[in-house]
Amino acid sequence: MVFGDWKSISVAIALGACFPTPSAAADINMRVCFGDEQPFGCPVSADAMFGCDRRPEDTFKEICSKIENGQRIQLPYRAAQQGNHSGGACGYSWYQLTCIGG
Template sequence: MYKGILTATVAIVALLPNMTSALADTTVRFCIGELVNKCPVQVQAFYTCGTSYEQAAADICTVYIDGTKKVSPFRLVKQGTHEGNQCGYGWAQVTCLD
């Protein structure tokens, strides 16, 4: 089932080799903590304890073009923290830039 989706995605990237960033102006809210269901806000991505905000943002803004890894520049806005579980919870919003 997923193989067809992955193949289609790779084909789209291959057709756009001059594109500087497939994620330009994409905004994602993410959470860092121990348990995804304990993050106190709704998010599109989750990272486990020990991940820095910068690592998570770079991961979200990474694309592969013609087999080459490219981390797009990004704008990172830390939005809040909450104590709890093993390492607490922090959430932020990242916008991948062109």
């Protein structure tokens, strides 16, 4: 199946719909889960869900960035793995992600 660039759409949804633009100095905290991209697939509640083919570090960089004057600016972030669980096609792992100074 081809759905276009659904990976970018997932990131855009996570950034725009779930996390409105905060004040300039506010940190953004969220739980991000990786595994089968099925509804309620992650064994814990998560703010954003990404598939087996996503690298956590690359995804964190995408989420913790912003566009200013037409240029993408990388924000500092902290990510701590909170757990993992077997199941599905690749298992599940989830992280607490903090984008600093969002």
